Amino acid sequence: MIYDAVIVGAGHNGLVAASYLARAGLKVVVVEKNDWIGGAAVSRELYPGFTYSNCSYVSSLFRPEIMRDLELPRHGLQILPYEGGALFTEGGDYLGMFRNHDANRREIERHSPRDAEAYDRYARDVLRHCRFIRPMLLRTAADPASFRPRDIAELAWLGKQMFGLSEMAMYDMIRFWTMSIADYLDEYFENPAVKAYQAVASIIGTALGPMSPGTAYVLLHHAMGDVDGNVGAWGFARGGMGSITKALAASLKAAGGEIRTGSGVERILVSNGRATGVVLENGDEVSGRRVVSNMDVKRTFLKHVDEDELPASFVKRVKNFKIRGSSGKLNIALDRAPRFTALPEGAPNMKGDLHFTDSIEKMERAYDDWKAGHFSRDPFQDMMIPTMIDPTMAPPGKHFMSCFIQYAPPKIEGQDWTDADRDAFAKACLDQIEAHAPGFKDSILHVEVRTPRELEREVGLTEGNIFQGELTFDQLLFNRPVPGYAQYRSPIRDLWICGSSTHPGGGVMGAPGRNAAAEILRDVKMPKKDMSDAYAVL
Amino acid sequence: MKAEKPMQPDPRQHYLTPLRQTTFHPRTAAANRLNSWGPWGGYTTVLEYDDLAMEHSAIRNAATVYDLCPMVKYRVRGPEAAAYLNRLTVRNAAKLPVGAVHYTIWCDDAGHIIDDGTLFRLGEADFRICCQERHLPWLLDSAFGFEVSVAEETEEIAALSLQGPCSFAVLKAAGFDVAALKPFRMATFGFDGGELMISRTGFTGDLGYELWIAPDHALALWDCLFEAGAPWGLRPIGTQALDLARTEAGFIITNLDFVPAHQAVREDRVRSPFEMSLDWMIDWNKGHFTGRRALLAERERGSRWAFVGLDIDGNVSAEHAIVYHDRKREVGQITAACWSPTLKRNIALAHLERPYHAGKSDNLWVEVYAMRELQYVKLMLRAKVCDRPFFNPDRRRATPPGPF
Amino acid sequence: MPMPSFDAIVIGGGTNGLACAARLQKSGRRVLVLESGAEPGGAALGREFAPGYRAPGLAHLVTTIDARVEREMDLGRHGLSYAGLSLPSTLVAPDGDHLLLEGEAGERVAGLSEAERLAWSELRGQLMRFAGVLAPFKEMTPPRIAAGAGNEYMKLGKLGFGIRRLGKDDFREFLRMLLINVYDVLNDDLTDPRLKGILAHDAVLGTWLGPRSPNSLIHLLNRLAGQVAGRRAAVALPKGGMGAVASAMAKAAEAQGVTIRTGARVAAILVEDDRAVGVTLADGEELRAKTVVSAINPKTTFLSLVGPRHLDTGFVNRVRAMKSRGGAAKLHLALKGAPDFRGADLRTRLVLAPSETAVELSFNAVKYGEVPERPVMEVILPSAHEGGHAPDGHHILSAIVQFAPHAPKAGPDVARQEMLARSLAVLEDHAPGLRALVEHAELLMPYDIEARYGMVGGNWHHGELSVEQMLFLRPFAGTSQYATPLSDLWLAGAGCHPGGGISGAAGWNAAERIIRGTGR
Structure with a gap:
C-alpha cells in the first residue's frame, strides 16, 4: 500500500494538512508516536475526573477559515470566549480586564485616568497592524531572492498592500515590527501595571524580554487572532484544547484519512533524492509518494533524515535555527476555586487570564534569569481556570487550573533539568499564587509540572520551544524556517514540512498545515477546492 | 444618635454597573414611560420617553428638557490657557470673551478632525471644553510647553438642555431672567444655595439654553423647571427626538456624521474641516495650531470630500443610503436623514466626493431600501444639494427672545 | 560697525x-x-581635565569620517x-592570554585556533560585504516611502542593485541577518569567547542594546561601513x-x-x-x-x-x-606611570570584554537604572602614541565604559561613585597596580555628558x-x-x-x- 502522503505527527498542523489533502482526494495517513493524538493541543485525564489542557491552553489564533472548511463545529469543536482577566498588583489591588468597554475604561481609570483614555487609541493602532498582517497568514511567503513569476507576483501583492497605507501608517508599521514592546507601550501609557498587562502577549513563548526589540511583533502574533470576528479576543476550547485536534481527527477520518498512534517515526526514507515514506520505531515501513513532517525543522532534518541527503548549507542553517525554550507549565487539579484576596467576590475576572507580574521591569528581570540559565525566581505566569467557564473539565465545584510560566530555560546552567530543579521551579510558581490566594496550596489535588524537558520529551518540541522556533524577524516570513526553504518544501523532493517551524509560525493556528497542503496540491496540480482564502477584517 | 453614613460602594466593583445612571436618573426614570434606554458615553440615557412625535413637536412648539450629563467635560486653567487652546483648536480662543461660548473643532497633525465641541470661557484663564469623545492624552500632550492644567470633570457637573420656543418663558417663570442673554453667551444665577450657569446654546437649531449645575442641586433644578414650565407644556425629550431636531438644524454628531481621527481604523474614513464644511471656523491669522500646515496644503490642493445637505424626492427617509451620480457611480454616503416634520421635506446629511457636491450635483440619486412588512422596497430617489441649516428660525437669535 | x-x-x-x-x-x-x-x-574637542593632562573629550577614536x-x-x-588608521585592537584577557586583531576589521588575529581563524575569516568576509553594500546609504538623504518625496532614485537604484548583486545566497543571508542580534551570529559561527567578546562589545558600543537584543548586528555593520582616509572599518587616532x-x-x-x-x-x-x-x-x-x-x-x-x-x-x-538613552560613560585617568595590561601593547585599542555574555551582563543593570557589577570598556592611551597629552613619563587613560545608567535609581552622585569604583576594579583586574598610578580620575556619566555636550540622555547619536x-x-x-x-x-x-x-x-x-x- 502506497499512500499519497504520509504525515508525521498528529499535532494540529499535521491533522489540518492531512484533512485538506484527504478532502482533495489524496490517500493520507498520519503517524503519531504517542498513544494519543493532538501534539501540543491535547486534553488529557491525568487525575481522575479532571481534563487537562496540559500544553496549549487557550485559543484565538486557530483560523476560522479552517474551522469552516474542515467542518470542525460539526465534529464537536466549540470555542468559549474569556469573560475577563486580571493582573494582581504588589499592593494587593488588581487591574481587571472587562469585555464591557465602559467597565474596562473605568477599571483602568482606577489606576490612571490618562491611560484609561489612551487605551482606545492603542487598541485601534494594534488593530490596524492586525488588519495588515491577517491576509498574509494564509499565503505562502514570497522568496525575495527568486525571479519565478509566482514569487514576483506575491512580492507585488505585498507591495500593493503596503502602498495601500499612507506614508505615516507605513512608518508606524515598520516601527511596530522592529520595536520592543516596552518602548512601544511607553508611547501610550504611564502606569506600570497597565503596561505590564499589555505586555503579556509580547513575551509568551518567547525567548526575549519585553525590552528586547522585536517583542512588539510577538504581541501582534498573539493579537491577530479572533473569536468570531472579535479581533484579539481569546477563548477556551470546550473540553480542553484536545477538542480542536479531536475535531480535526474526526474531520480527517470522515474524509477517508487514517491515523496510526503509537507509531513513532525512526527515519524518513529517502531514495534517489526523493522521500518515499517512513520507517517506524517498530521497524514497519509506511510508503508514500510524499512525506509531510509536522515535527519541528530541527527534529525533522537533524534526527530523522540522513545528513548526507541534505546540502551542507541547509544543515548549517537548520542547526542554527533558534528554538530555545523559554516556558514551562503547571497543570493543577483543585478541590475548590482559589480565592484571590484582591478580587471582589464574584468578579468576572476569574473567567480569563490572571497574572502576578505588575511591571515590565519584573518581566524583564525574569528574562535575565533565563539568560543566565535559570528559571525565573519571580516568574511571570499566564494563569487561567478554564472550569470557571467550561463545566466539562472537572467535577462540579472542583477546578482545573492551567499555569503557563516564563521563563524556563531548556537547560539549567548548561545541564539537563533534574527532578529537583523541576520541583524548585514548581515551588516558585505555587508560592507566587499562594501569596495572592492564601489557602490555595491546601486545595491542590494534583500538579503536573512541565519544564522544557518534558515538553521536548513528550510532545517532541525541540528544547521545549512552544512555537517550534523563535518568532524573531530572522525566522519570520520568507526566513522561516530557513531562507530559500520557506515554502513548505525541503531540499529533498517530496519531503514537506507543515509544522509551526514554517510561516506564519507558532500558536494553535493551523495556518502552516493549511498552507503546506495548498503547496502540495499545487505541486500535484490539483485545484485548491474546499480551501478558503483568508477572511478580511473588512 | 448620629446618622450612619451610607455605605460607599466598593470602587473596585464598578463593573456591576457598567452603564451608570446620570444625576437626573431619578427624574428621567420616573418619566420614561416606555422604559426605553440607550447607552451614551458610559451612562444610560432615555431614547424615547413616551412618544417620539410628541417629543419632537414640543421642541418646535413648546419647551423641552434633555439630560446632557454624559457630555465629556474638560477644565482648562492657567495663565496660558487661551494660548494653549489656540494651539489646540482651529478657532481663536483668545477672541472669545469671558462669559461666552463657541463651537469649535480640533485636528490632528494631518488636519483631520479629532472631535468637535463647545468651548466655554469661564474666566480670563479658565475654560471648559464640552465634547462627545474622550481625549485626555491628546489634551495633556498638547499642554506640553504651556503653563496650563487640564482635568476631566464630567461627573462634577450636571447639565440639562432646555430647548424650544417657550424656553425663555419657562426660565423666566422659574426666576431666571435671561432676557439680555445673547446667543453663545452665558450668565450665572444663585440657585438652591449653589450656582447655576445658563448658556444660550443648544443642539436643536431653535431658541434654547443649556443649564450647568453641581450634582447636589441638580434634582432641585429639574423640579423647579418642571414646576415653572407646566403652563408651557414642558416635557422631557429623549435622544431620538433630539436627533430629528438636530438633523433639521443640520448639526453633526461625532461618530455618526464623521469618524474621529483617533478612532478611525480605516485610514480613509477621517475627514478634514474642509470636508465637513467647518473650514469657516479656522482662524488662519491667529498663529500656529495643530494641523494648520496640513490644512493650508489641503486648501491649496483641494479636498476629496464635501459634507452637504440633501433634499430628497418623496417621503421615504434615506438613512445610511449610498448616493449615486447618474444612478450608477457611487459618490457618497448619507449619515443622517429624516422626513422633517417641521419643514415637510425629506432631508439628509451626506458625504459627497467632490465635485459632485457642486459642479456635478444636478444628477444625484439616493438608493433607499425601505423595509415594509418584511420586504425591502428598493427606491432610487433624486436628490438635490441644498443649503444648511434646513431649519433656522429668527426666534433662535432674537434678543430678548419672545415668549413663544 | x-x-x-x-x-x-x-x-x-x-x-x-x-x-x-x-x-x-x-x-x-x-x-x-x-x-x-x-x-x-x-x-x-579635547580638553585639559587635570593640570598637565589633556583628555580627548567624548570621542577618543575616529571610526568614520565622511569621504x-x-x-x-x-x-x-x-x-x-x-598616528594610525587601523589601530590594532587587543582583547585584554585577565590571564594575559590576549587576542591581537590587526588590519581592517581584524583581518589578522593572533592567538586564535586554526578552525576559529577560518571561521572568523569567513564571517568577517560576509560582514564586510554586507557593510560594503550598506555604506553608500550614509552618503545620501534617506528616502521617504512616499511618491513625490524627492527621493534620490538613482542612488537608491544603485544601492538596491548592489544588494541584489551580493548573489543569491548572500542576498538571502543579508535579509535574514539584517535585524538579527549579534550574539546569535557570533555563537553560530565562533567559539572563542575573547573574539566573541570584542565583537559583541564593538557592536553595542554607543547603543542602548545588549548583544542579545535583536537589531544589534546592524550596529556592527554600521561600524564596519565606516572609513577614514580610504581605510575601511577604520580605527584611527589623529x-x-x-x-x-x-x-x-x-x-x-x-x-x-x-x-x-x-x-x-x-x-x-x-x-x-x-x-x-x-x-x-x-x-x-x-x-x-x-x-x-x-x-x-x-x-x-x-x-x-x-x-x-x-x-x-x-x-x-x-x-x-x-x-535617547545614553549607555556609555567616559572615564579619564591621569596616571603617574605606564599601566601594565599584562604585557598588552599600550599603543593598541584595549578592549576589556571577556566574552559576549559579559557584555550582555553589563547591559542588564542599566535596563533598571542600575550600575553593572562588571562593566566592559574600550581603553585608549593617547600618551602612549605621542607626547603632549600628559607630563613626561605620565599617562592619560581614556575609556568608554559600558553600560552606565542614564537615569540611575540611586541618584546621579551615588551612581557615578559606584560606576567609578567598579570601573577601576575591572581595570585593576586587567592591569594590576593601575589603581596606585591614578593621580586624578574623572568619570562622565550619561547625564554628565548631557550636561556638558547637550546630548539628550547622554546618547552619542543625539x-x-x-x-x-x-x-x-x-x-x-x-x-x-x-x-x-x-x-x-x-x-x-x-x-x-x-x-x-x-x-x-x-x-x-x-x-x-x-x-x-x-x-x-
Whole structure:
C-alpha cells in the first residue's frame, strides 16, 4: 500500500494538512508516536475526573477559515470566549480586564485616568497592524531572492498592500515590527501595571524580554487572532484544547484519512533524492509518494533524515535555527476555586487570564534569569481556570487550573533539568499564587509540572520551544524556517514540512498545515477546492 | 444618635454597573414611560420617553428638557490657557470673551478632525471644553510647553438642555431672567444655595439654553423647571427626538456624521474641516495650531470630500443610503436623514466626493431600501444639494427672545 | 560697525555643523556658525581635565569620517594627520592570554585556533560585504516611502542593485541577518569567547542594546561601513589628539569663508509667519538669515529653541518619544606611570570584554537604572602614541565604559561613585597596580555628558541609532530628510541620518539637501 502522503505527527498542523489533502482526494495517513493524538493541543485525564489542557491552553489564533472548511463545529469543536482577566498588583489591588468597554475604561481609570483614555487609541493602532498582517497568514511567503513569476507576483501583492497605507501608517508599521514592546507601550501609557498587562502577549513563548526589540511583533502574533470576528479576543476550547485536534481527527477520518498512534517515526526514507515514506520505531515501513513532517525543522532534518541527503548549507542553517525554550507549565487539579484576596467576590475576572507580574521591569528581570540559565525566581505566569467557564473539565465545584510560566530555560546552567530543579521551579510558581490566594496550596489535588524537558520529551518540541522556533524577524516570513526553504518544501523532493517551524509560525493556528497542503496540491496540480482564502477584517 | 453614613460602594466593583445612571436618573426614570434606554458615553440615557412625535413637536412648539450629563467635560486653567487652546483648536480662543461660548473643532497633525465641541470661557484663564469623545492624552500632550492644567470633570457637573420656543418663558417663570442673554453667551444665577450657569446654546437649531449645575442641586433644578414650565407644556425629550431636531438644524454628531481621527481604523474614513464644511471656523491669522500646515496644503490642493445637505424626492427617509451620480457611480454616503416634520421635506446629511457636491450635483440619486412588512422596497430617489441649516428660525437669535 | 548679514545660520559648531557650513558656503551662501563653547568642535574637542593632562573629550577614536568631507574640506591640508588608521585592537584577557586583531576589521588575529581563524575569516568576509553594500546609504538623504518625496532614485537604484548583486545566497543571508542580534551570529559561527567578546562589545558600543537584543548586528555593520582616509572599518587616532579633527574642520570651514562665532549660545529660533527667520542669542542679540540650520540635538531644537507652540501636537509627541538613552560613560585617568595590561601593547585599542555574555551582563543593570557589577570598556592611551597629552613619563587613560545608567535609581552622585569604583576594579583586574598610578580620575556619566555636550540622555547619536530610529525614521517618522515642519529651518546634527560619530556625514547630507531643496 502506497499512500499519497504520509504525515508525521498528529499535532494540529499535521491533522489540518492531512484533512485538506484527504478532502482533495489524496490517500493520507498520519503517524503519531504517542498513544494519543493532538501534539501540543491535547486534553488529557491525568487525575481522575479532571481534563487537562496540559500544553496549549487557550485559543484565538486557530483560523476560522479552517474551522469552516474542515467542518470542525460539526465534529464537536466549540470555542468559549474569556469573560475577563486580571493582573494582581504588589499592593494587593488588581487591574481587571472587562469585555464591557465602559467597565474596562473605568477599571483602568482606577489606576490612571490618562491611560484609561489612551487605551482606545492603542487598541485601534494594534488593530490596524492586525488588519495588515491577517491576509498574509494564509499565503505562502514570497522568496525575495527568486525571479519565478509566482514569487514576483506575491512580492507585488505585498507591495500593493503596503502602498495601500499612507506614508505615516507605513512608518508606524515598520516601527511596530522592529520595536520592543516596552518602548512601544511607553508611547501610550504611564502606569506600570497597565503596561505590564499589555505586555503579556509580547513575551509568551518567547525567548526575549519585553525590552528586547522585536517583542512588539510577538504581541501582534498573539493579537491577530479572533473569536468570531472579535479581533484579539481569546477563548477556551470546550473540553480542553484536545477538542480542536479531536475535531480535526474526526474531520480527517470522515474524509477517508487514517491515523496510526503509537507509531513513532525512526527515519524518513529517502531514495534517489526523493522521500518515499517512513520507517517506524517498530521497524514497519509506511510508503508514500510524499512525506509531510509536522515535527519541528530541527527534529525533522537533524534526527530523522540522513545528513548526507541534505546540502551542507541547509544543515548549517537548520542547526542554527533558534528554538530555545523559554516556558514551562503547571497543570493543577483543585478541590475548590482559589480565592484571590484582591478580587471582589464574584468578579468576572476569574473567567480569563490572571497574572502576578505588575511591571515590565519584573518581566524583564525574569528574562535575565533565563539568560543566565535559570528559571525565573519571580516568574511571570499566564494563569487561567478554564472550569470557571467550561463545566466539562472537572467535577462540579472542583477546578482545573492551567499555569503557563516564563521563563524556563531548556537547560539549567548548561545541564539537563533534574527532578529537583523541576520541583524548585514548581515551588516558585505555587508560592507566587499562594501569596495572592492564601489557602490555595491546601486545595491542590494534583500538579503536573512541565519544564522544557518534558515538553521536548513528550510532545517532541525541540528544547521545549512552544512555537517550534523563535518568532524573531530572522525566522519570520520568507526566513522561516530557513531562507530559500520557506515554502513548505525541503531540499529533498517530496519531503514537506507543515509544522509551526514554517510561516506564519507558532500558536494553535493551523495556518502552516493549511498552507503546506495548498503547496502540495499545487505541486500535484490539483485545484485548491474546499480551501478558503483568508477572511478580511473588512 | 448620629446618622450612619451610607455605605460607599466598593470602587473596585464598578463593573456591576457598567452603564451608570446620570444625576437626573431619578427624574428621567420616573418619566420614561416606555422604559426605553440607550447607552451614551458610559451612562444610560432615555431614547424615547413616551412618544417620539410628541417629543419632537414640543421642541418646535413648546419647551423641552434633555439630560446632557454624559457630555465629556474638560477644565482648562492657567495663565496660558487661551494660548494653549489656540494651539489646540482651529478657532481663536483668545477672541472669545469671558462669559461666552463657541463651537469649535480640533485636528490632528494631518488636519483631520479629532472631535468637535463647545468651548466655554469661564474666566480670563479658565475654560471648559464640552465634547462627545474622550481625549485626555491628546489634551495633556498638547499642554506640553504651556503653563496650563487640564482635568476631566464630567461627573462634577450636571447639565440639562432646555430647548424650544417657550424656553425663555419657562426660565423666566422659574426666576431666571435671561432676557439680555445673547446667543453663545452665558450668565450665572444663585440657585438652591449653589450656582447655576445658563448658556444660550443648544443642539436643536431653535431658541434654547443649556443649564450647568453641581450634582447636589441638580434634582432641585429639574423640579423647579418642571414646576415653572407646566403652563408651557414642558416635557422631557429623549435622544431620538433630539436627533430629528438636530438633523433639521443640520448639526453633526461625532461618530455618526464623521469618524474621529483617533478612532478611525480605516485610514480613509477621517475627514478634514474642509470636508465637513467647518473650514469657516479656522482662524488662519491667529498663529500656529495643530494641523494648520496640513490644512493650508489641503486648501491649496483641494479636498476629496464635501459634507452637504440633501433634499430628497418623496417621503421615504434615506438613512445610511449610498448616493449615486447618474444612478450608477457611487459618490457618497448619507449619515443622517429624516422626513422633517417641521419643514415637510425629506432631508439628509451626506458625504459627497467632490465635485459632485457642486459642479456635478444636478444628477444625484439616493438608493433607499425601505423595509415594509418584511420586504425591502428598493427606491432610487433624486436628490438635490441644498443649503444648511434646513431649519433656522429668527426666534433662535432674537434678543430678548419672545415668549413663544 | 554693523554685523555683516548672512544667508545661513548654523547652530552648533560640532563636526556636523562645520561640515554643513563649509558645504553651504561653497554653494555661494554666506554662512555663520554659532558655537556656544569657547572653540568649535563639540564632542570631538579635547580638553585639559587635570593640570598637565589633556583628555580627548567624548570621542577618543575616529571610526568614520565622511569621504566627501575629507576630500572637499581638504582636512589634510588643514592639519589633520593620523598616528594610525587601523589601530590594532587587543582583547585584554585577565590571564594575559590576549587576542591581537590587526588590519581592517581584524583581518589578522593572533592567538586564535586554526578552525576559529577560518571561521572568523569567513564571517568577517560576509560582514564586510554586507557593510560594503550598506555604506553608500550614509552618503545620501534617506528616502521617504512616499511618491513625490524627492527621493534620490538613482542612488537608491544603485544601492538596491548592489544588494541584489551580493548573489543569491548572500542576498538571502543579508535579509535574514539584517535585524538579527549579534550574539546569535557570533555563537553560530565562533567559539572563542575573547573574539566573541570584542565583537559583541564593538557592536553595542554607543547603543542602548545588549548583544542579545535583536537589531544589534546592524550596529556592527554600521561600524564596519565606516572609513577614514580610504581605510575601511577604520580605527584611527589623529595626531595631536582628537581636537585635531575639529580644529582642521574649523580651519577648513573658515578657509572656505565661513564665519564662526564662539561663545554664542542660541536661546531661541525666531519664527515669523511660520518660517524660521533667524535666532536669538542668550544675551538677547537677534541674528537673521534666510536659512537656519540646527546642527545640535533635535529634541533640544524643537522643544527648546523652536518651542511646542509653533509645532503640531503629534509632531511634539514624536520628538518627545524619540529614544535617547545614553549607555556609555567616559572615564579619564591621569596616571603617574605606564599601566601594565599584562604585557598588552599600550599603543593598541584595549578592549576589556571577556566574552559576549559579559557584555550582555553589563547591559542588564542599566535596563533598571542600575550600575553593572562588571562593566566592559574600550581603553585608549593617547600618551602612549605621542607626547603632549600628559607630563613626561605620565599617562592619560581614556575609556568608554559600558553600560552606565542614564537615569540611575540611586541618584546621579551615588551612581557615578559606584560606576567609578567598579570601573577601576575591572581595570585593576586587567592591569594590576593601575589603581596606585591614578593621580586624578574623572568619570562622565550619561547625564554628565548631557550636561556638558547637550546630548539628550547622554546618547552619542543625539537619539538612539536603533533600527526604529534609522533612515526614514530618523530623527522622526515623517521628518527624515533634514527638513522640518517649519519652512527655512533645517536639521544637520547627529540626530539625523546617518547618526553620530564625528564623521560630518549628517551635516554634509543636510547641506546637499538644502542646496537641492532650494534650487541653488
